[in-house]
Amino acid sequence: METPVKEKARICPDAGRPANCDVCEVRANSICSDLGPREFVQVEKTMSRRHVAKNKALMVEGEPNDSLYVVVDGCFRLSKMLEDGRRQVTGFLFKGDFAGVRATEASAYTAEALNDGLVCYFPHSFLDEIAIDAPGVKDRLIRHGQTEYHKAQDHIVLLGKKNAEERVVSFIAMINERIGFDDGNGARRVPLPMPRQDIADYLGLRLETLSRTLTSLRESGRLLDVTRHSVTVPAA
Amino acid sequence: METPVKEKARICPDAGRPANCDVCEVRANSICSDLGPREFVQVEKTMSRRHVAKNKALMVEGEPNDSLYVVVDGCFRLSKMLEDGRRQVTGFLFKGDFAGVRATEASAYTAEALNDGLVCYFPHSFLDEIAIDAPGVKDRLIRHGQTEYHKAQDHIVLLGKKNAEERVVSFIAMINERIGFDDGNGARRVPLPMPRQDIADYLGLRLETLSRTLTSLRESGRLLDVTRHSVTVPAA
DNA sequence: CGAGTATTTGAAGATCATCAACTGTCGTGG
DNA sequence: CCACGACAGTTGATGATCTTCAAATACTCG
Numbered sequence: 001m002e003t004p005v006k007e008k009a010r011i012c013p014d015a016g017r018p019a020n021c022d023v024c025e026v027r028a029n030s031i032c033s034d035l036g037p038r039e040f041v042q043v044e045k046t047m048s049r050r051h052v053a054k055n056k057a058l059m060v061e062g063e064p065n066d067s068l069y070v071v072v073d074g075c076f077r078l079s080k081m082l083e084d085g086r087r088q089v090t091g092f093l094f095k096g097d098f099a100g101v102r103a104t105e106a107s108a109y110t111a112e113a114l115n116d117g118l119v120c121y122f123p124h125s126f127l128d129e130i131a132i133d134a135p136g137v138k139d140r141l142i143r144h145g146q147t148e149y150h151k152a153q154d155h156i157v158l159l160g161k162k163n164a165e166e167r168v169v170s171f172i173a174m175i176n177e178r179i180g181f182d183d184g185n186g187a188r189r190v191p192l193p194m195p196r197q198d199i200a201d202y203l204g205l206r207l208e209t210l211s212r213t214l215t216s217l218r219e220s221g222r223l224l225d226v227t228r229h230s231v232t233v234p235a236a
Numbered sequence: 237m238e239t240p241v242k243e244k245a246r247i248c249p250d251a252g253r254p255a256n257c258d259v260c261e262v263r264a265n266s267i268c269s270d271l272g273p274r275e276f277v278q279v280e281k282t283m284s285r286r287h288v289a290k291n292k293a294l295m296v297e298g299e300p301n302d303s304l305y306v307v308v309d310g311c312f313r314l315s316k317m318l319e320d321g322r323r324q325v326t327g328f329l330f331k332g333d334f335a336g337v338r339a340t341e342a343s344a345y346t347a348e349a350l351n352d353g354l355v356c357y358f359p360h361s362f363l364d365e366i367a368i369d370a371p372g373v374k375d376r377l378i379r380h381g382q383t384e385y386h387k388a389q390d391h392i393v394l395l396g397k398k399n400a401e402e403r404v405v406s407f408i409a410m411i412n413e414r415i416g417f418d419d420g421n422g423a424r425r426v427p428l429p430m431p432r433q434d435i436a437d438y439l440g441l442r443l444e445t446l447s448r449t450l451t452s453l454r455e456s457g458r459l460l461d462v463t464r465h466s467v468t469v470p471a472a
Numbered sequence: 473c474g475a476g477t478a479t480t481t482g483a484a485g486a487t488c489a490t491c492a493a494c495t496g497t498c499g500t501g502g
Numbered sequence: 503c504c505a506c507g508a509c510a511g512t513t514g515a516t517g518a519t520c521t522t523c524a525a526a527t528a529c530t531c532g
Binding site: 080082086087088090101102108109135138139141142143145146148149150152153154155156157159160161162201202203204 | 316318322323324326337338344345371374375377378379381382384385386388389390391392393395396397398437438439440
């Protein structure tokens with residue numbers, strides 16, 4: 001039901017210096033876009049970019065966190081645990097997303113790698129410093145916080161009001177918007193980098209219900225194909 | 237199932253000038269606590285404090301919003317609608333809470349008064365201005381955004397993983413923390429300023445299920461009393 | 473190729489939703 | 503002041519959806 005591995009990823013090897021920033025494909029969407037050349041001199045000293053192995057955690061619920069993480073490559077799962085071990089997946093991170101917006105003594109959720117990934121670490125002490133010269137950084141954090149909040153509200157509506165089929169359809173649509181692509185035949189291929197259990201835990205359904213719902217969507221033609229790691233939906 | 241009244245409350249009469257701020261009971265928890273005497277000169281010109289009648293909306297989902305609202309008195313309901321009219325209540329605001337953290341062309345949710353209340357309106361244009369001199373304002377907005385996000389995540393866990401009884405118990409505990417008080421007999425009285433339907437729409441349950449669950453909690457002694465506008469829980 | 477894991481499928485059961493009727497409460501007006 | 507009407511909340515009976523438990527099948531990695 002849940003992944004026991006909660007080992008922190010801090011000890012991963014360094015994976016390149018900010019010289020990379022110039023060619024970073026997620027930079028435009030990220031905190032970094034608010035930094036000028038002068039700030040990048042500082043970034044060079046403080047930021048680190050690291051490989052994160054599958055199942056390693058960036059942050060663990062209840063443990064302190066002092067960095068902001070920007071996903072350069074890979075996918076991450078955000079989750080919270082109930083005392084009795086029930087797990088709720090609260091979101092997924094893809095390229096360009098970030099987590100850990102504030103330094104804290106007790107993280108509100110756990111962020112774990114769904115596969116091997118690449119992440120930039122920005123210590124908050126450093127961010128506070130550069131925010132003095134680059135006020136856009138704080139504006140971006142406010143905006144980001146709003147966006148996350150609104151996504152959470154959509155999730156609340158999904159869990160509070162939608163039935164199993166609607167939940168699955170909404171989920172696929174969401175992933176499609178984020179990382180779907182045209183297959184050769186005028187349909188959209190939607191990768192599912194996470195196991196069924198994670199999707200079920202996101203949707204507030206049991207694994208079996210999710211599986212049955214996917215099958216029924218395929219049989220009714222609303223999904224053209226269902227495989228372990230992707231689904232195909234008719235073009236919109 | 238839903239309240240049709242979505243009339244905006246803008247036209248309500250003015251209810252006092254910032255001279256009131258000196259004695260404002262929610263000031264310590266609010267944006268205003270980050271403002272110095274110099275900023276208050278500006279506040280005096282731009283902020284307005286208004287009575288908001290029961291069922292009037294501060295913000296309406298999908299419509300533009302340009303102010304931050306601080307609840308001085310009264311309770312508010314935050315909600316989102318699905319296209320087919322199903323309504324999900326996403327939260328409640330009490331004294332000192334605020335809504336409308338960013339100016340937007342399309343509000344993500346509706347905020348409506350559960351009873352007659354009193355609200356301070358801060359135009360965002362003004363907030364941006366004073367944030368230049370009072371950087372604490374932005375930090376507070378970031379922090380607030382985080383807090384709201386974490387509350388939303390708790391709501392997600394509630395809807396995704398808890399059964400009806402757990403949901404109701406969690407809800408009562410939450411309201412208790414916020415506005416519960418000791419009754420004379422060593423128990424806690426928890427006001428429920430919102431109708432059952434709003435609670436049900438918050439908890440992702442049907443009205444009838446909520447009612448049955450409250451009854452069963454009372455019969456099992458986990459609630460000492462259940463009335464329309466409050467419940468009583470044994471001291472923690 | 474084979475072991476272990478992930479996913480699907482099946483059958484039975486529980487929880488919550490639905491439909492319907494009843495009761496309690498509040499405000500208004502005779 | 504009480505009666506009435508309207509609305510809010512509770513209770514009952516039945517049913518649908520989703521869960522649970524169980525087993526079979528498909529996939530992945532060494």
